[in-house]
Amino acid sequence: MTLELVCPAGTPSALRAAVEAGADAVYCGFRDETNARNFPGLNFSAEELHEGIRFAHRHGVRVLVAINTFMRAGIADAAADPWKIALACAEDAGADAVILADLAVLDHAATHHPGLRLHLSVQAAAATPEAIGFYAEAFGVKRVVLPRVLSVEEIAVLNQAIAVETEAFVFGGLCPMTEGRCALSSYATGRSPNLDGVCSPPEHVDYAQAPEGTTARLAGFAIDRFAPTQLAGYPTLCKGSFVAGGKTSHLFEDPVSLNAAGLVARLAKAGVTALKIEGRQRGKGYVAEVVRTFRAVVEAVETGRDPVEAERRLSSLVEGGRQTSGAYRKQWR
Amino acid sequence: MTEREKGELPGFVRALTAPSRLLPLGLVLTLALRGLAKRRPALFDRLGEHARRSFVIEPSDMAFAFVMVPDGAHAEVRTVARGRAAGDVHVLGPLLALLGLLDGTFDGDALFFNRAITVSGRTDALLALRNAIEDAELRPSDLLGLEGRAGTLADASILRVVGTLQRLTGLQPDGMPS
Numbered sequence: 310m311t312l313e314l315v316c317p318a319g320t321p322s323a324l325r326a327a328v329e330a331g332a333d334a335v336y337c338g339f340r341d342e343t344n345a346r347n348f349p350g351l352n353f354s355a356e357e358l359h360e361g362i363r364f365a366h367r368h369g370v371r372v373l374v375a376i377n378t379f380m381r382a383g384i385a386d387a388a389a390d391p392w393k394i395a396l397a398c399a400e401d402a403g404a405d406a407v408i409l410a411d412l413a414v415l416d417h418a419a420t421h422h423p424g425l426r427l428h429l430s431v432q433a434a435a436a437t438p439e440a441i442g443f444y445a446e447a448f449g450v451k452r453v454v455l456p457r458v459l460s461v462e463e464i465a466v467l468n469q470a471i472a473v474e475t476e477a478f479v480f481g482g483l484c485p486m487t488e489g490r491c492a493l494s495s496y497a498t499g500r501s502p503n504l505d506g507v508c509s510p511p512e513h514v515d516y517a518q519a520p521e522g523t524t525a526r527l528a529g530f531a532i533d534r535f536a537p538t539q540l541a542g543y544p545t546l547c548k549g550s551f552v553a554g555g556k557t558s559h560l561f562e563d564p565v566s567l568n569a570a571g572l573v574a575r576l577a578k579a580g581v582t583a584l585k586i587e588g589r590q591r592g593k594g595y596v597a598e599v600v601r602t603f604r605a606v607v608e609a610v611e612t613g614r615d616p617v618e619a620e621r622r623l624s625s626l627v628e629g630g631r632q633t634s635g636a637y638r639k640q641w642r
Numbered sequence: 643m644t645e646r647e648k649g650e651l652p653g654f655v656r657a658l659t660a661p662s663r664l665l666p667l668g669l670v671l672t673l674a675l676r677g678l679a680k681r682r683p684a685l686f687d688r689l690g691e692h693a694r695r696s697f698v699i700e701p702s703d704m705a706f707a708f709v710m711v712p713d714g715a716h717a718e719v720r721t722v723a724r725g726r727a728a729g730d731v732h733v734l735g736p737l738l739a740l741l742g743l744l745d746g747t748f749d750g751d752a753l754f755f756n757r758a759i760t761v762s763g764r765t766d767a768l769l770a771l772r773n774a775i776e777d778a779e780l781r782p783s784d785l786l787g788l789e790g791r792a793g794t795l796a797d798a799s800i801l802r803v804v805g806t807l808q809r810l811t812g813l814q815p816d817g818m819p820s
Contacts, residue, residue, distance in 0.1 A: 320777035322746070349766050350688040350773030511766035520760050541755050544765075592776045595749040626752045 312573070312607050313583035315373065315476060316600045319351040319590055324361045324372075326593035333603030334371040336362065336408060337589065338506075341393040344375045345432060346589040347506025358402045371405035375589075377430035378506050379411040379489075393417055400425050408454065409433075410489055419448040427454040428476070432489035432503065438470035443474050452476055455586060456488055457567065460639040461575045470582030477576055479569040480599055481587025483635055485547055485562035493546040497528045501502060514544045525549075533564075540564075540630035548629075564629030570603065570619030572637050574610045596627050649758060649813040650703035650736040671708070671719035674785040679714040682784070686714045688774035692767040696729035701737035712771065731768045735759030738808050743772070744780055745801075747808075 316332035325402040327335045334640050338344025340352040353361060362372045376395045384390045392414050397602070399407050400422050407425050410432035414585035418425055429453040435441045444450040452474040455464060468475055494508045495501035502508040504609070522536040526542045532549030535541045542548050542564025552562045573584065584607070587597055605617045620632055648729055659689035679686055693713045707727040709720045733740070739758050742748030750772045753759045761768055762796040778784075783793030 320773060322777045322779050348769055348773070349690065349692065349772035350777075360816060512764075514765040516760070516762050518760055518763070525762060535757070537757065539757070543751075568670045591751055592749040592772075593746050595752065625756060626749060630750075630753055630755065 311611065312577055312581070313476075314600065314603055314607055315585045316584050316594060317481075317586055317589040317591070318361070319346060319348075319588075320593070321357050321361050323589075323591075323593045323596045325364060326597045327600050328365055328368050328370045330372055330597045330600035332600050334373055334405070334583070335361075335365055336373040336585075337595065338375040338377075339391075339398065340396050341391050341395070342381075342504070342506045343378055343391050345377050345430075345502045345506050346375075347378075347540065348590055349511060351590060355398045355402065358398065358404075362403045366403070373402075373406045373408055373428060374399040374402075374404040375408040375430065376414060377408050377410045377432045379432075379503050380413045381504065393421075396422055396425070406452070415444070415448040415450070426451050428454065430454055430489075430585065431456055431478070431484075431552070433487045434487050436467070438467065441467075441471045441473060443564050445471070454478075455581075458487075458636050459482060461497045463570060463578050464576065464581060465579035470591055474582035475534055475580065476583035476585050477569075477581045478567060478587055479573065479576070479584045480567055480623070481531055481591075483562065483565065483633070484542065487600070491547070494527075497546055509543065509545045516544075542629040562634075563631065565631040565633045566627035567635045568623060568632035569634055569637055570606045570617065572634060573603075573606050576637075577610060583628060598626060649653065649739055649811045651738065651807065652810060656703055668708075668720045671710075671785075674787065675697070675710070675712065675717035675719060676715055677787045678784055679717055681787070682778070683714065685774060685778045686712065688777060689770050692764075692770040695731060695764060695767040697767070697771060698727040698732045698763075699740060700724060700727065700731040700732065700734045701740055702734055703736050708721065729763065731761070731763040733759055733761050733768065736811070736813075738804065738811055738813055741804055742808065746776055746779060748813075750776075795810060 313333040315334045315336055316327040318327050318335045318337040324335050324337060338346060338352050340354055365372045376392060380392045387393060396418050402617055406428050408428045408430045409418060410430035412428060418427055427450045429435055429444050429450045434456050435444060435453055436456045436459060439454050450473060454476045457478055498510055498513040500507055500510045510528055515526045517524045522534055524531055526532045527544055532544060532546055547561045548564045550557060553560055588595055602619050602622050606619055609617050611617055613616060667728045689712060697710045698707055699710060705724060706721045707724050708728050709722060709729055729795050733756055739748060739753055743750055781797045786796055786797050
């Protein structure tokens with residue numbers, strides 16, 4: 310069985326870096342609120358997507374377009390609806406699939422763009438045969454990106470019970486919440502990844518420097534403080550450090566990154582079709598190094614060669630300087 | 643952590659670069675940036691509203707800082723003494739790490755996680771600039787306005803010097819000292 314390596318691209322140059330480093334597929338999004346990485350200076354115009362897809366296809370690489378936020382209610386003019394425009398642009402550009410989460414966007418795609426292959430975003434948080442079966446039956450979804458809350462054993466059982474492909478995250482930032490349902494960013498800033506495409510929108514982030522270290526604030530809330538020599542993480546509330554019960558700790562989740570390189574063989578055995586690397590917000594240096602490393606991991610698994618030292622190779626690229634196998638081993642339950 | 647451990651320039655290199663503060667660097671970089679905007683206007687589109695913000699880029703191993711407003715044809719760069727620069731965004735780090743960001747050798751988030759650089763001010767403007775630079779795939783010849791053989795030669799020689807210095811200071815692609 311051949312595992313498909315699905316790699317992130319926040320810019321056209323990152324797309325080229327991913328293709329050249331050995332991606333089988335690249336995922337990206339438009340420069341607006343239709344995708345869950347809607348950060349300043351990031352993402353693709355319609356023209357850049359056309360060019361990116363042409364480049365990828367010349368190299369035999371597929372391009373998946375993430376239109377994975379939830380459609381805003383009350384858009385009177387359908388012709389100006391960003392989600393409908395995004396779907397039409399993706400199809401026009403020759404996207405190999407679109408990654409969707411919202412029922413309305415899925416319905417519109419299935420009805421008006423029947424030629425588009427539909428993947429279900431992790432933002433839909435579909436983790437049961439019933440939920441996945443519904444999306445497959447109602448909209449013809451062909452692949453589900455699995456929420457990062459399942460163990461390898463649970464994925465194996467799930468794959469036996471469903472008729473669509475599964476894609477599992479193997480590297481990058483971890484979301485400890487029920488994805489697509491998290492309201493922490495919205496609570497603090499009024500904007501969320503689900504509706505606006507941004508978790509911890511940067512206009513609300515502030516780093517205050519002082520001799521004792523750096524204080525990270527989100528919308529005025531102090532969420533962490535790093536000593537000058539302490540490794541830092543992203544300014545998200547879920548990975549903030551808080552005082553509760555008289556103790557200071559990372560209450561929800563430590564600032565760590567997922568690295569499931571050591572579990573790739575087991576994920577393949579569990580019936581996973583594709584391995585996903587997180588990080589559309591990262592630079593092409595990160596994209597190239599992580600894709601190269603996971604290409605080597607996949608080849609080592611498929612040919613029975615010695616395992617690749619992925620943790621060592623990628624240790625300095627990760628959030629907080631630490632790596633975890635996350636829920637795949639579920640040591641925390 | 644010592645300065646050397648943070649990937650800063652060795653003392654003898656700093657001494658060699660010290661006279662550069664006497665050069666009209668601000669004027670040279672202003673003209674280079676405006677020339678770049680003329681040749682590659684799309685590069686500046688990613689900045690959006692943030693093109694008019696002022697970015698203080700402060701190499702921790704140099705005697706001066708740069709204040710840049712990357713406003714396309716109206717772009718401007720000034721050099722000021724370290725510690726005296728004010729702007730909307732402030733980035734502080736070793737010169738070679740900052741240069742690595744410019745050509746995409748280093749990952750900005752990794753530099754931040756590893757504390758190789760510190761940032762303050764408008765995070766949204768900084769992100770826009772980082773992402774615009776990331777996509778630009780800038781080479782020395784782009785800033786110098788050189789094309790053809792001259793550009794190739796300039797890229798090869800300048801990148802060789804920078805690469806040698808990065809190895810000398812122990813900087814890895816993630817911006818961490820080895």
